[in-house]
Structure formats: C-alpha cells, structure tokens
Amino acid sequence: MGFINLLTRNKKALFGLCIVGFFILTSIFAPFITEYNAAKRVTGSHVAPSQEHVLGSTRMGRDVFAQTLYGGRVSLAVGFGAGIIVVAMAVAIGITAGYFGGIIDEVLSSLMNIMLVIPQLPLLMVLAAFIGEVSPMVIAMIIGLTSWAWGARVVRSQTLAVREKEFVVAAQVLGEPSWRIILIEILPNLVSIIGASFIGSVIYAIMTQATLEFLGLGDPTSVTWGTQLFNMQKTSAIHIGAYWEVFSPIVVIACVGAGLALLNFAVDEIANPQLRSHVGLKRWKQITAQKEAEAAQEATAQQGAAS
Numbered sequence: 466m467g468f469i470n471l472l473t474r475n476k477k478a479l480f481g482l483c484i485v486g487f488f489i490l491t492s493i494f495a496p497f498i499t500e501y502n503a504a505k506r507v508t509g510s511h512v513a514p515s516q517e518h519v520l521g522s523t524r525m526g527r528d529v530f531a532q533t534l535y536g537g538r539v540s541l542a543v544g545f546g547a548g549i550i551v552v553a554m555a556v557a558i559g560i561t562a563g564y565f566g567g568i569i570d571e572v573l574s575s576l577m578n579i580m581l582v583i584p585q586l587p588l589l590m591v592l593a594a595f596i597g598e599v600s601p602m603v604i605a606m607i608i609g610l611t612s613w614a615w616g617a618r619v620v621r622s623q624t625l626a627v628r629e630k631e632f633v634v635a636a637q638v639l640g641e642p643s644w645r646i647i648l649i650e651i652l653p654n655l656v657s658i659i660g661a662s663f664i665g666s667v668i669y670a671i672m673t674q675a676t677l678e679f680l681g682l683g684d685p686t687s688v689t690w691g692t693q694l695f696n697m698q699k700t701s702a703i704h705i706g707a708y709w710e711v712f713s714p715i716v717v718i719a720c721v722g723a724g725l726a727l728l729n730f731a732v733d734e735i736a737n738p739q740l741r742s743h744v745g746l747k748r749w750k751q752i753t754a755q756k757e758a759e760a761a762q763e764a765t766a767q768q769g770a771a772s
Contacts, residue, residue: 477734478731481725481727482728488720489541492541493538501527504686505527507528507531508526510525511707524707536688540671540675541671547669547670548664550605555615555620555662556655564646573621577617581614586673599682604677605670624655661732665729675691678694679695
C-alpha cells in the first residue's frame with residue numbers, strides 16, 4: 466500500500482494513469498461511444514473527417530474512429546497480456562536463480578544470456594512468418610515467451626542482494642520454508658522493479674505487435690492499431706492525402722506509449738530516492754524562502770514597534 470500511495474502522489478504517475486486510463490475506458494465502452502461497426506462498410510471510400518464521421522473513413526468505407534476505439538481493445542489486451550507473461554516468467558526464473566544459486570543459477574543464467582544475445586525483433590518476425598497469419602493473442606504469446614530475459618536478469622541481481630539481508634537470514638535460521646521466504650520476505654522488496662518491468666513490457670508489446678502487423682505478419686481480418694497501419698500502407702492512404710487514416714493509429718499508439726513511459730519514470734523515481742532529490746531540494750528552497758520572509762516580516766514589525 467505504501468508503494469501505491471507514493472505512486473498516486475507522483476505527478477508523472479497521475480498524468481500517465483490518466484492517459485492510459487482514458488484509452489482503456491474508451492476502448493471498453495466503444496459500443497456506447499460510436500454507433501458504427503469497425504469491421505463493416507458504413508460510408509464511401511476515403512471520406513474526409515466530418516460531423517458524421519469524426520476521423521473519416523478508410524478505402525473500404527469503414528469508420529476510422531470506430532476502428533481506433535475497437536482496435537484499442539485488442540492492442541491493449543495484447544500489450545497487457547504479453548506484459549503479464551513476461552513479468553511472470555521473469556519473476557519466476559529470476560528469483561529462482563538468485564535465491565537458490567549453485568547449478569540452478571548457472572543453468573538459468575545461461576538461458577538468460579542465450580535469450581539476451583538473440584535479436585528480439587528478427588526472432589519475432591521469423592516465428593510469425595513461420596506460423597503464418599497469426600492472431601493478436603498468438604502474437605502476445607510469442608512476445609511474452611521470448612522477451613522475459615532482461616527482466617529476469619534484473620530480478621536475479623536484486624534477489625542476490627536481498628537474500629543477504631538480516632531478515633532473510635533470520636527466516637532461514639528459523640527454518641522457514643523456501644517458498645515462504647520468497648513470497649513473504651523477498652518478493653515484496655521487488656515490487657518497484659517488477660512494476661517497472663511490467664510497464665516496460667507492455668510498451669514493448671504494443672509497439673512490437675503494431676510493427677509485426679504493419680509488416681503484414683498479423684491477421685489482416687482483426688481490427689487493431691497495427692492492422693490499421695497495415696491497411697493504410699496497403700491502400701496508399703498517405704499518397705492520396707488521406708491523412709486521417711495515417712495519423713489516427715500513430716497518434717493513439719504514441720499517446721499510450723507516452724502515458725506508460727510516464728508511469729515507468731514515476732516507478733523509477735519511487736524505487737530510486739536519488740531521482741527524487743530534486744523534489745526534496747525544491748521543497749527545501751521553498752521552506753527556506755518562507756522562513757526568510759517570515760523573519761523579515763518579524764524584523765519589520767519589531768522596528769515599527771520600537772519606533
């Protein structure tokens with residue numbers, strides 16, 4: 466609860482939460498916001514933005530605003546789903562390697578190093594091309610199962626430091642089982658790192674999904690921000706001046722990425738007190754200036770009373 470309280474008091478975190486929460490809510494309540502079906506033709510080809518169609522239409526006559534809203538459902542689901550898979554694997558492997566050490570640590574560390582030296586995007590492209598036109602959920606699984614190594618390495622290094630603390634050693638001396646020490650003593654001390662890893666993984670998953678689908682490796686029949694980019698490229702929307710079809714998914718992805726990045730910065734500041742030093746310095750200057758002003762007022766009042 467203390468970490469959550471610190472997060473809610475951070476301006477960057479609040480701003481980032483507002484941005485991400487806005488797009489999550491608009492995606493969830495898309496049927497109440499727009500009357501159009503994102504997958505059906507509702508007007509003419511490449512109709513410019515108007516009162517009836519806020520963001521215009523595509524070459525197939527589909528409403529861009531409806532596609533952006535409904536596409537957010539799938540793209541955000543892929544991002545958060547892949548983030549959960551990445552964090553779950555990173556925490557499980559990283560804590561296991563860092564806490565038990567020995568041959569277990571050597572084997573798992575070797576596995577991490579192997580995954581880290583393999584270029585992620587080319588690997589994902591090869592897997593997606595091998596499978597064929599993959600659904601968004603399969604893309605989330607592929608991203609989650611191939612992107613855990615960096616987070617696992619960070620969790621492992623932090624676990625190595627935490628397991629030497631007095632409270633962990635005391636629990637070991639008292640004969641506490643390993644699973645209880647990991648869950649009760651070690652895991653709570655990794656919350657900030659796990660949070661930052663999760664947010665970073667969500668950003669990476671959303672961008673990677675959009676990249677794969679833009680390259681034509683996704684399912685073109687699904688409505689996502691990535692398939693919007695793919696259809697925009699396929700129909701040469703940018704060349705014929707249909708700017709609304711080009712900018713809508715790009716702006717939305719950029720805004721969600723910025724909101725998640727602000728959350729990530731806030732988590733870093735909370736986890737690392739040195740990053741919050743400027744906040745403390747600013748507050749100290751304000752307090753000092755206030756005290757000086759009060760002292761000046763008292764001196765003026767005393768001079769007036771003396772005269």
